[in-house]
Amino acid sequence: MKISKKAAAVTPSATMEITAKAKAMKKEGVSVIAFTAGEPDFNTPQYIDAAAKEAIDKGYTKYTHVAGIKELKRAIVEKFARRNGLNYNEEQIVVSTGAKSSLYHAVYAVIDDGDEVVVPAPYWVTYTEQIKMAGGVCKIVNTTEKSGYKLVKEQFEEAITPKTKCVIINSPCNPTGAVYTKKELKDIADVCEKYGLIAISDEIYEDLVFDGNTHVSLASVSDYMKKNTIVIGGVSKSYAMTGWRIGYLAAPTEVAKAISGVQSHTTSNACTISQYAALAALTGEGGEEFIRNMSNEFDERRKFIVQKLSEIDGLRFPYPVGAFYVFVDVSAFYGKKLGDKSINDSLSFANALLSEGVAVVPGVAFGFDNFIRLSYTITKEEIEEGVKRIKNFVEKLN
Ligand SMILES: Cc1ncc(COP(=O)(O)O)c(C=O)c1O
Known part of the structure; x- marks a missing residue:
């Protein structure tokens, strides 16, 4: 074949x-x-396992809304408000089968054939493949030791062409462990605004930040970024739930709807039982x-x-x-x-x-x-x- x-x-x-x-x-x-x-x-903490068992006992084993159960979307909205100072409503949240799945649906929903996506290197291995799969073109920018392997304004601007649509930022970063400061993110935001670009911000490691550094969400640094960023998150790393396969994203309402539409033809809703487990993870006392x-x-x-x-x-x-x-x-x-x-x-x-x-x-x-x-x-x-x-x-x- x-x-x-x-x-x-x-x-x-x-x-x-x-x-x-x-x-x-x-x-x-x-x-x-x-x-x-x-x-x-x-x-995975036991209180999360217990919530999944309870979900099975209660018969929560059927399809749910494609973008996730209402209670979980609400818990994610509250997480964004509490943790990132970001106000979303439930229509802006799409729960998926892992952050990887959220990323692909996001890329697919915003990238047309030939659109360029700026990807700072070193990058998480999946970004480039997903961009190619969605018909986009990767514009790889090699970051340097001097900037701590983070994308800086000058390099970012140099990479932009009339075809540039989007940039992918991953902070904290896999593989370098770099964390962008608010100032560094503001610089990225300024360039995005100047050239009318959108961003996909992969924040899956947001809870693992050390030495007094703090995680800042790219969407929170300006009004423009709030309207033009798809934030990717999930419970995999924060709650040791990699196998449960629950990720999520937050996006402007029309984009979230489009992403949900794409997802409706790939995975449909994320595993119902895992959604209840993720709900417990985000709202439970032990979290x-x-x-x-x-x-x-x-x-x-x-x-x-x-x-x-x-x-x-x-x-x-x-x-x-x-x-x-x-x-x-x-x-x-x-x-x-x-x-x-x-x-x-x-x-x-x-x-x-x-x-x-x-x-x-x-x-x-x-x-x-x-x-x-x-x-x-x-x-x-x-x-x-x-x-x-x-x-x-x-x-x-x-
Ligand atoms: C940077 C980054 N983004 C996303 C993911 C995917 O997370 P999930 O297991 O929720 O799909 C990973 C997993 O290794 C990762 O390292």
Whole structure:
């Protein structure tokens, strides 16, 4: 059977490939420390599990409105007001099968064939593929160490052409852990307003921000942005609910309606039981405490991994202040060899490192081939052992 040109143009996720290899090695009894997971290693809090069980017992197992149950949309409206200082109404909220799904429906709803979307690199691997799938053209902007790998005004303006429609901002950022300040977001907002652009703001890691930084929503920095931003969020990372598949977005009413229309032909409503679980997550009493505890634990591990990695000569990385990743420049080792294996890009580095019992995601998946991404959602002991193996590995290279 012939694959469509559209499907053939999609690059399969490098994250999945390395993760699968690491899993296969583990199955064979090989010791592998996996820094690859994009999810918290915490269990979903019990009060959320209980709400899902109750939903089943009450028979809440049928279709719901495409954009989600009213109570959950209300809870999301309240979250935006409480947490982000943003006032929406329920018609502006669309609940989906995960933030990834929200993103795709958003892109599909606003991008026409040939429209350009500015994507600051390094970027989360899915943005570029979804833009291509929706017929858009990615305008990749390589951010720099100087700006902390954040998009700055000058670079943004340079990337704009008459075809530019949209920019994607991800703060806190996967993979760098960068968090945009209000001032930096205002700069982005000014450029959007000057050129009449819209924004998609992926804020899925909003609850994981460290060192006294605060998360600011792009939609909250000006009236123009409120009217021209689609904010993406979800419960996956904040409440350790990755498998429940609940994301959401907030958008101007007409856009939310269009997105809901698109979603009505893809997934329909998100899983009904999961919607009740997400409702409990956002409104239950234990929520804030759970987030605080998880965030404190990640903060400790972040400081620990940063300390350990900084003891290895040749590694450089932007100091992460959000999400749960460290994005490490390993290009100092390109041109070296492990036995007869040459290392000259992030994939060969990651593959060679895997043979030494450490799984990481090659930076090429994020558009930055000089880097690897390490997720610190594993125990401190595992972090310690994994970084020790990385140190031994780079010292072996010649
Ligand atoms: C930046 C970013 N956005 C969105 C998502 C998707 O979240 P969800 O699991 O809710 O689809 C992820 C998951 O890894 C992510 O890292």
